[in-house]
Amino acid sequence: MIQVSVNGEMKVLAEGLNVSQMIEALAYKTKGFAVAVNTTFVSIQTYEKTIINNGDTIDILAPVQGG
Amino acid sequence: MTKRLETNDLWHIGGKTLSSRLLIGSALYPSPANMEDAIKISGSQIVTVSLRRQAAGNTDSKGGNQFWDIIKSMGIEVLPNTAGSHSAKEAITTAMMAREVFGTNWVKLEVIGDQYNLQPDPFETVKAAEVLIKEGFEVFPYTTDDLVVAKRLADVGCNIIMPWGSMIGSGKGLMNPDNLVAIRKQFPDLQLVVDAGIGKPSHATQAMELGYDGVLLNSAIALAQDPVKMADAFRVAVEAGRLGYEAGVMQKREFASPSTPTIGTPFWHQFD
Numbered sequence A: 001m002i003q004v005s006v007n008g009e010m011k012v013l014a015e016g017l018n019v020s021q022m023i024e025a026l027a028y029k030t031k032g033f034a035v036a037v038n039t040t041f042v043s044i045q046t047y048e049k050t051i052i053n054n055g056d057t058i059d060i061l062a063p064v065q066g067g
Numbered sequence B: 001m002t003k004r005l006e007t008n009d010l011w012h013i014g015g016k017t018l019s020s021r022l023l024i025g026s027a028l029y030p031s032p033a034n035m036e037d038a039i040k041i042s043g044s045q046i047v048t049v050s051l052r053r054q055a056a057g058n059t060d061s062k063g064g065n066q067f068w069d070i071i072k073s074m075g076i077e078v079l080p081n082t083a084g085s086h087s088a089k090e091a092i093t094t095a096m097m098a099r100e101v102f103g104t105n106w107v108k109l110e111v112i113g114d115q116y117n118l119q120p121d122p123f124e125t126v127k128a129a130e131v132l133i134k135e136g137f138e139v140f141p142y143t144t145d146d147l148v149v150a151k152r153l154a155d156v157g158c159n160i161i162m163p164w165g166s167m168i169g170s171g172k173g174l175m176n177p178d179n180l181v182a183i184r185k186q187f188p189d190l191q192l193v194v195d196a197g198i199g200k201p202s203h204a205t206q207a208m209e210l211g212y213d214g215v216l217l218n219s220a221i222a223l224a225q226d227p228v229k230m231a232d233a234f235r236v237a238v239e240a241g242r243l244g245y246e247a248g249v250m251q252k253r254e255f256a257s258p259s260t261p262t263i264g265t266p267f268w269h270q271f272d
Helices: A019-025 B032-042 B066-073 B088-102 B122-134 B147-155 B177-186 B201-209 B227-247
Strands: A002-006 A009-013 A034-037 A040-042 A057-065 B011-013 B016-018 B022-025 B046-053 B077-080 B106-109 B138-143 B160-163 B191-195 B214-217
Touching (some): A019 A034, A034 B088, A057 B066, A057 B088, B022 B032, B022 B227, B032 B066, B032 B227, B046 B066, B122 B138, B122 B147, B138 B147, B147 B177, B160 B177, B177 B191, B201 B214, B201 B227
Parallel strands (some): A002 A057, B046 B077, B106 B138, B160 B191, B191 B214
Antiparallel strands (some): A034 A040, A057 B046, B011 B016
C-alpha cells in the first residue's frame, strides 16, 4: 500500500495504480474534473500511463464560481 | 424623428465576435438562480469561472455539477481564471486543467503577489503568459495599471491586457485613470479591459469613456442589494460609456463658456 495526499487529505491506495484506477478507487463518480500530480497537469489522454507513487500530491479540481 | 442610437458595434476579442463589452463574474451571488438571472439581464456574453478541489462524490442529486450545468445551458463564453495561484507554475497548471475541463483556450491569468491587497505579481504573470501563449492559450492577464508591465505582457504576445481599476473586491473604482489612459494610448490596437475594483455603474462608464474595450466585474453586481437590477444597471452603464467614447467627449476648458446665446440677452450689462 502507498500513502498519498488527495486534495489535501491523506489517503491509502494500492500500489501501482494509474490515474484512472486511482479515480475509481477514490469513488469519484462524475466526469468534469481535471487532475494534477505533484502540481503538474495530467491530461485525460495520459491517465492510463501515469502511475501514482508513494508520497504523491494529487489535486482533483472541478468547476466552481469565479470572478 | 431621429432614431435612438445604440452601440451596435461588434467586439472582436479572443477570436470571437461579441456585442456585449461587459464581462461578468459568477461568484458571490445569493443563489445559483440569482446568478443566472443577473448574467442574463446584464447581456454579458463572457462569464468568469474557476476550479477548486472537488470532494469525492460531491455532486448534486443528478450526479452533476449544478453550477456548471447552469453556465453551460446559457450558451455564453466562459473565461476560466487561475485565481489562487501564487507562482507562474501554479497558474500554468491551473490553466491547463481549466482548458481540459471547460473546453476553451481562454484563460484569465491571475498570479497574486500580495495576500493583503491581492495585487498581481507582475514578474510571475509575465512568465506565465509567455508559456501559456506558446501552449496555444488566449491569455487575458490581470495586471496593475503599470505601463511597463503592460509593455512586457504585450512583448510576450498578449493580445488582451486587463489592468485593475483598484483592488479586487474593493469597489473603489478607478484609482489611477491617468495610468489607464497611458496604457490605452500606448496600445491602441490591443484589447484593454478594466478588471477589478469596479464598485458602481458610473465606474464602468468612466472606464469605457476612457476608451477601454470592456469592463470585467463581479462583486459590484453580486454583492448589490438587488444583483439582478444592478446587472441591468451595469449593462446600461457600459453601453453609455461606449456610446460616449464613440461620440467623442468634448475638450475641457480652463474657463466658463455660456451655452445659451449671448446675443439678444435681455437686461444685458457689463460686469465691473
